[in-house]
Structures are given as C-alpha cells and as structure tokens.
Amino acid sequence: MTGFNDQVIEEFRQGKGGMSEGWQLILLTTTGAKTGKRRTNPLGYIEIDGKTVVVASNMGAPAHPGWYHNIRRDHRVTIETGTETYEAIASIPPAAERDALFAKVVAAEPGFAEYQAKATRELPVVILHRIDDRVRGLGDFLVEVHDWLREELKTLRAGLEDIVAGRADTLFMEKSLKAHCVSFCEALTKHHTGEDMGAFPMLAQRFPALAPVLTKLGEDHVVVADLQKRIRELVEGYVHGESDPVRLRDEFDALAGTLEAHFAHEERTVVAALNVTSPG
Structure with missing residues (x-):
C-alpha cells in the first residue's frame, strides 16, 4: 500500500x-x-x-x-x-x-x-x-484558576514578609494570615481533587498519549498536599515571639516554588487537550 x-x-x-x-x-x-x-x-x-x-x-x-x-x-x-x-x-x-x-x-x-x-x-x-487559539475551553479555565492561585500565593508571601520584618500590627497580621492560609489550602485541595477525580480520568480516556503526563501530575498533587499540610501546621501553630517567622517564610517559599513548577508543567501539557474536549 x-x-x-x-x-x-x-x-x-x-x-x-x-x-x-x-x-x-x-x-x-x-x-x-x-x-x-x-x-x-x-x-x-x-x-x-x-x-x-x-x-x-x-x-x-x-x-x-x-x-x-x-x-x-x-x-x-x-x-x-x-x-x-x-x-x-x-x-x-x-x-x-x-x-x-x-x-x-x-x-x-x-x-x-x-x-x-x-x-x-x-x-x-x-x-x-x-487547535484554534480563538476558542476558549476548559484549558483556559484551568489557567485562570492557576492565575488566581498564583495571586493568592503572592498575598500570603507578602503577609509573611510583613511578619518577618515586624511591620504593621503583628497579631492582626498573624490572624489574617491564618485565615488566608486556610482559605488558600482549601481552594487548592478542591482544585487538585477535581483534577484527580474528573479532568485527568477524562483526558486519560480520550488521549492515551497523556497517560504518563497525567500520572506525573497526580504524583505532584501528593507532594503538594504534603507541603500544604506542613505549611498549614506551621501557620496555625505560629506563636508571636516564640515561633521562627523566617523558617515559616522559607517553608512557604518551597511550597510556592513547587506549585509554580507544577502549574507551568500542567499548562504546557494538558491545556490544549482540555480546550478541545469537554467532560460531557
């Protein structure tokens, strides 16, 4: 032939x-x-x-x-x-x-x-x-969620820096930081659970070539969850004058770096596939 x-x-x-x-x-x-x-x-x-x-x-x-x-x-x-x-x-x-x-x-x-x-x-x-860049889809929504989470990370990081530098009302900043941290962690957990239970299985079924990528992204979620847990424990257990704010900031920076690498990899590999399909 x-x-x-x-x-x-x-x-x-x-x-x-x-x-x-x-x-x-x-x-x-x-x-x-x-x-x-x-x-x-x-x-x-x-x-x-x-x-x-x-x-x-x-x-x-x-x-x-x-x-x-x-x-x-x-x-x-x-x-x-x-x-x-x-x-x-x-x-x-x-x-x-x-x-x-x-x-x-x-x-x-x-x-x-x-x-x-x-x-x-x-x-x-x-x-x-x-592949049509003019058509918006689930992939673009994923990027929007990532961008929102990125902004939340920046806000949390700025709050930590204020505590380290002793700026503003420290007790108020600690209370605000703890509330913000809880909100962020819950939003991130919900996002990753949605991917693990919905988007990723759908993509694996329709695009077998993505299976190794999706497995790696799922493994990243486990790593991020462990980092989240450690950060949340440090924030919720933070006591002014006793806890080390620099350690807290450094732990948070590790989480932020891991998350950004994860977001970037996910956007490079699955956004196009998400944009041409739907969960229905």
Whole structure:
C-alpha cells in the first residue's frame, strides 16, 4: 500500500482531487510511535455534528493501522484538506460516544459497516479537533484558576514578609494570615481533587498519549498536599515571639516554588487537550 498511498498523497498535494473511489480525503500526519518520524496517510473522513471524524478501519484488516498506534503515543497531528493545513489533536471517544458516532459514520458511509463485519476487532473512531487559539475551553479555565492561585500565593508571601520584618500590627497580621492560609489550602485541595477525580480520568480516556503526563501530575498533587499540610501546621501553630517567622517564610517559599513548577508543567501539557474536549 505504500506506493499507492504515496501516489495518492502526491496527487492530492498537486490539487488533482480530494476524492478517491468516492471518498472525501484528508492527509493525516502523525509521529511514529516507534521511530519518532513523521508519517502521512490519506484518509477518508466524515463531518459529523461539526466534528472531523476518521475510522481506523484498515479496510477491515485484523490489526489497527499504524497511524492509530501513533496517535495513542502522540495525539498531536497535522491535517491537510487540499485548501489548508492546520494542527489538530486526535481524541478517542469513550465507548458510548464511539458507538453513537460509528452509527452516524455508517449512515453516511455504509462501507464502514462492511469493514466492521469483516474485522475481528472493533473499529476505533477518532475525532480530529482543530487547535484554534480563538476558542476558549476548559484549558483556559484551568489557567485562570492557576492565575488566581498564583495571586493568592503572592498575598500570603507578602503577609509573611510583613511578619518577618515586624511591620504593621503583628497579631492582626498573624490572624489574617491564618485565615488566608486556610482559605488558600482549601481552594487548592478542591482544585487538585477535581483534577484527580474528573479532568485527568477524562483526558486519560480520550488521549492515551497523556497517560504518563497525567500520572506525573497526580504524583505532584501528593507532594503538594504534603507541603500544604506542613505549611498549614506551621501557620496555625505560629506563636508571636516564640515561633521562627523566617523558617515559616522559607517553608512557604518551597511550597510556592513547587506549585509554580507544577502549574507551568500542567499548562504546557494538558491545556490544549482540555480546550478541545469537554467532560460531557
């Protein structure tokens, strides 16, 4: 098939038609799961409810096509339509959504029913989401939450510095700091619990390539929780004239540094995927 595909790709890029035996085509470029090299495949696609959908049919062969294994390792792909080229993210819908989509695929292109009948495996359905910076989604909301938590960290840090420097009313500052610390820790715990119970499982299901990243982020949550606990104990047990404010500030700086590294890594790795999907 390699020679045939190369010919189709060449003709497609020369503008000699986006149809092959009645199929409307796109060129899908993925990153090889084993080689790391870019691979391009011509694929028939269907537009369903505004989504670009492809099926890993391999014409009913026993094994999944190579491009499907590639997107399970790296979900970032490039799409060529004949009139434009754009970056996209390939997602694998959960079972119920997959079945509903496949029924619509078959209604539009009955040939896929024949491929499924021929195959000894369930044909995967894949949604190709255009990455569009103009569209806001769950990823942008995540960044907004992070930015709010960053500002709270700055406020707490400023309060600690005032206590260390002996500025303002120390007893009032200590009381205010303790209240602020409780509020911040509860907000951060709620945020991370929501990710662990909701966003991360959803992403792992739809984007298998993110599994190692999500595991690392979950491990970060455990580290942050331990730091939070230590900071909260120090703040709530702080006694003016007896406790060491410098130690408290230094412990807090360690938490802030760990959190910022965690936020930055999370934003680099999952925001794009969150923006093209939803928990429903």
